Amino acid sequence: MNRAWVREAVRLIEADANRSADTHLHVFPLPAEWGIDLYLKDESVHPTGSLKHRLARSLLLYALVNGQVGPDTTLIEASSGSTAVSEAYFARMLGLDFVAVMPRKTSPEKIQLIEFYGGRCHFVDIPSAMYTEAERLAAECGGYYLDQFTYAERATDWRGNNNIAESVFAQMQLERHPVPSWIVVGAGTGGTSATFGRYVRYRRHTTKICVVDPENSSFYGAWQTGVMDYTTGMPSRIEGIGRPRVEPSFVPQVIDEMIQVPDAASMAAIQLLRERTGHWAGGSTGTNLYGAFQLIARMLAAGQTGSVVTLLCDGGERYAHTYYNDEWLADQGLDVDAEMAVLEDFFRTGRWPVS
Numbered sequence: 631m632n633r634a635w636v637r638e639a640v641r642l643i644e645a646d647a648n649r650s651a652d653t654h655l656h657v658f659p660l661p662a663e664w665g666i667d668l669y670l671k672d673e674s675v676h677p678t679g680s681l682k683h684r685l686a687r688s689l690l691l692y693a694l695v696n697g698q699v700g701p702d703t704t705l706i707e708a709s710s711g712s713t714a715v716s717e718a719y720f721a722r723m724l725g726l727d728f729v730a731v732m733p734r735k736t737s738p739e740k741i742q743l744i745e746f747y748g749g750r751c752h753f754v755d756i757p758s759a760m761y762t763e764a765e766r767l768a769a770e771c772g773g774y775y776l777d778q779f780t781y782a783e784r785a786t787d788w789r790g791n792n793n794i795a796e797s798v799f800a801q802m803q804l805e806r807h808p809v810p811s812w813i814v815v816g817a818g819t820g821g822t823s824a825t826f827g828r829y830v831r832y833r834r835h836t837t838k839i840c841v842v843d844p845e846n847s848s849f850y851g852a853w854q855t856g857v858m859d860y861t862t863g864m865p866s867r868i869e870g871i872g873r874p875r876v877e878p879s880f881v882p883q884v885i886d887e888m889i890q891v892p893d894a895a896s897m898a899a900i901q902l903l904r905e906r907t908g909h910w911a912g913g914s915t916g917t918n919l920y921g922a923f924q925l926i927a928r929m930l931a932a933g934q935t936g937s938v939v940t941l942l943c944d945g946g947e948r949y950a951h952t953y954y955n956d957e958w959l960a961d962q963g964l965d966v967d968a969e970m971a972v973l974e975d976f977f978r979t980g981r982w983p984v985s
Contacts, residue, residue, distance in 0.1 A: 635701045636694050639724050643687055655801040665935035666926050667807055670942040671798055678716040680944035684794060686716030689776045692785035704773030708760035710869050711740035712944055713778050718749030731764040733757040739948040757865040758874050782821025783879035788828040795829035798939055811936035814840045814922045816871035816914050817849045820880030827884025838886035842921035845893045847872030849880060853888045867893050868913040889921040897953055898969035910946035913953050927982035
């Protein structure tokens with residue numbers, strides 16, 4: 631391996647991180663009398679517009695320092711979109727070819743972004759075929775399969791190094807409830823929940839971790855049953871989170887609770903977010919918010935005050951043809967109005983309907 635090239639590649643990636651200011655922590659407006667604060671960590675302001683920018687940086691650094699990537703290596707990834715966008719960005723920075731293996735139904739906006747950064751999209755009709763196809767392509771061209779679903783939890787330094795958990799707690803220091811009662815995240819690889827779960831234990835915080843899971847995903851079933859080879863075999867409509875199988879980076883032992891969120895509820899939550907804050911976010915942010923609202927209702931019922939932190943994962947402009955398109959929502963059979971009524975009632979009363 632060309633050590634001089636690797637040193638320069640690491641420098642370039644670290645310089646990109648150094649140029650980027652930390653992501654914002656927005657306050658979501660809740661009734662003042664509730665005594666509870668809700669924050670959104672805005673990951674859409676990364677250079678490639680999503681939470682996956684952190685993951686892509688970590689995966690590339692992990693591959694470089696392990697001697698897996700050199701100046702002529704083709705990078706391959708299996709991705710539903712955002713991770714591939716960020717990896718294409720870093721591949722172009724390093725002058726490397728990049729191929730994203732993804733479901734054919736990935737949003738056109740994400741496909742365009744991958745191609746904008748010089749990546750090539752390789753489509754599969756069955757989402758579960760992404761893994762084997764990525765492995766095949768890497769073997770065929772002598773490239774390197776980045777494999778976010780295996781390496782996400784080990785590529786990120788969960789002890790510090792300005793990971794997302796350390797960043798959140800640093801930004802919370804001057805708030806009235808500086809140690810969150812809950813942190814709410816989704817699971818695509820499982821790497822983000824693993825980072826938060828390990829960090830709060832390492833720092834001895836009392837914060838609990840809740841993972842929200844969309845329809846058709848396997849993570850909730852695996853956490854509930856303890857069966858780690860639990861599968862649904864079905865794709866998630868919420869891009870970036872939810873998987874047909876349990877991914878190797880999912881660490882259920884560091885999760886305190888999981889909540890299943892209907893897809894229509896995720897759509898309603900991003901509409902409410904836009905109405906009340908002006909922020910335009912993707913569907914996974916809606917999944918996060920819907921889970922956060924449930925936990926806040928529970929805190930209110932128990933007479934508790936405190937803070938809850940969740941993530942604004944990416945911007946809504948990537949989903950103009952899907953989540954923000956009335957025809958698409960109707961074609962999917964999603965009753966967003968019914969879920970919006972649940973949210974509006976929650977903001978009026980502070981109560982959550984009994985399921």
